[in-house]
Amino acid sequence: MNIEIELSRALVVFVSAIFTQNILLAYFLGLCPFIGVSREIKTAFGLGLAVIFVMTSTSLLNWLAYHYVLEPLGLHFFRFILFIVIIAAFVQFTEMVVDRFSPVLYQNLGVFLPLITVNCAILGASLFMVIRDYGFIVTIGYGLGSGIGWFLAIIAMAGIRQKLANDRIPRGLQGAGITLIIAGIMALAFTGFTGVLQAR
Amino acid sequence: MKESPQARKLEEILRSSQLVAGGFMGYDTRPVSEIIESDCAEVSRLGQTVEQIAERMRLITEKAKQRLGCWTEIDASRRARVDEAKGFLVCPWSHPGRFAKRVTIVTTAATGQTIRWSDLNIHMIAEHCFFEGRGSAFRIEPGELVF
């Protein structure tokens, strides 16, 4: 495996994961906390960082577990269970760290911190990594890029929602309704990036 | 449906005796959200809103309060009395607010029916549409409050 080729491929995957194949806006994964925590930029920022951390780390851990444990034993079908177990344990660890070093953020995130476990974007990133057969270095690029892409999407959404805070939105659409409409418009905007990169 | 830790904590407090003896749920095994939904539906069916019901309860309590524990007429067939104890209650939901331990008792002469509520009940009905679980000491059927 030529390191240079891997690195350049990792870079391409990294950029595409943020813009053209944004895991949230292109694949619509990880919507629950996206809607729930995007009211304030401060909290969205905190959650976004936590997701980057978890997504990158779990993609790598899962790559290692898949290639050094499951593949040799021929247990590919166990990836769903194993990935979730590793993600759950890692999120617990993240919770401990956040509570220790920033209790205010811990309180503000509330239920959404443990909910990162079932954030389908996290599991999705690991599964895409398997399906597309990424190497280790490419996985770093992919995990980091997906995380940053998700982070970007939630920050943008929080910014838009904070601006909308004083606008009159029809009652039926307040909250989740208008957020999904905005998400759809953002997704449309991001499709403008397709064709910029040919990612494989 | 998976509950958030907040909802689970709320349900736990409602069933425990931490705030009132016997809790707020009586022998009702339904989850809180179901109880609230079915009572809310009953209120709409009766053509009222919880705000209207709570306002009526508040007015009766205010009137009876002036009499410091003696009976007072509230309409042609009903009398009300207020019983107060020292101390206060907090709402099981997590928001600030203290409620006096004031129990309003209303009897209807014609039917002999007696209903009672506390200040906390008025708040829980108005803000949370919660009439308490079946079998709870302070459960009131929405129908009994529409008059």
Added chain:
Amino acid sequence: MVSAVLIPVIVVSSIGAGLAAVLVACEHFIAAYGPCDVNVNNRRTLNVQGGKDLLSVLTAEKIFIPSACGGRGTCGLCKVKVNQGAGPLLPTEEPYLDEDEKKSGVRLSCQVKVRNDLKIEIPDELLAVREYVCRCDQIVDLTHDMKQFRLELREPEKIDYVPGQYIQLLTPAYEKSGEEVYRAYSISSDPAVEGAIELIIRLVPNGICTTYCFEYLDTGDEVRINGPYGDFRLSESDAPIVFIAGGSGMAPIKSMLHHMKNTNNKRSAVYYFGANKVGDLFLVDLMRRFESDLADFRFVPVVAEAEPAESWDGETGLVTEAVERNLKNAPRCEAYLCGSPGMIDAAVSVLQKLGMSDDRIFYDKFA
């Protein structure tokens, strides 16, 4: 065949177990805060294990901070001034603190986690509060819903209190209530009698503590209390006194009257006692004895709804109406009120109407 099932199971289980072990180890190192020093009022330093909230830590060290919501952060009673080491203000605390409190470092102790050394300030009276183990040695029926309980102090054997103060009675978990709960009751006994205190308790329908006291507590049972608390007490002046208290509100007044008799206090006093029915009156004989023992004391029972058959010839109507009718020198008097919030509100407005200024009206604020 068997190995095809066994191997994956073992693999996944061991990975799961391995991760769990790693998490336990992490918790040990990350979430552990080690021993912390909590300096209270520069008078006492507690050495405790970090990681728990300040309220539980203080309670475990027998410093009783008031709390009514079990540490959930909804009653706002557990305020403590933290001068050092508190960490940032949590969103759960914000609604309960005003600007001045936030500036001076007041926090909700149930929300502050002890992670490092702390310097805190609490009212000095709270440091004087102790826990007492008592034995209930007498229960007297006063009316159909009122009982007097005499608690003999076992350990410690003496309690220092000012007439008007209250204690918190610990209701243990029993059939109708799963958790321990504290409820406040004023001390009604004669302060000169050492080694025991008395409480006057009214049965509240579905009340956690009163149901326990009326239906489960027996003479000979152990009772735990802590205290004394409260600022309600007679002032030093010699202005004439107006007592207004109904039902179990008589408790602190009774204690004050005993004390006035013991210290030969010559202040003029009148006590308006409101009751709904003649049957709700109690300890009338004792009050009459005070009338003859004290220099200038009058007991005025006011019955709201007297049955004709009972031939009641005393004051009738609401107690506040009787005060309004009879009190002539309100601006010179001091008023001491004890009762339900509704009665106190009504009494305060009548007294204000009669010209008494707010700083001469004292009441037991339990609510």
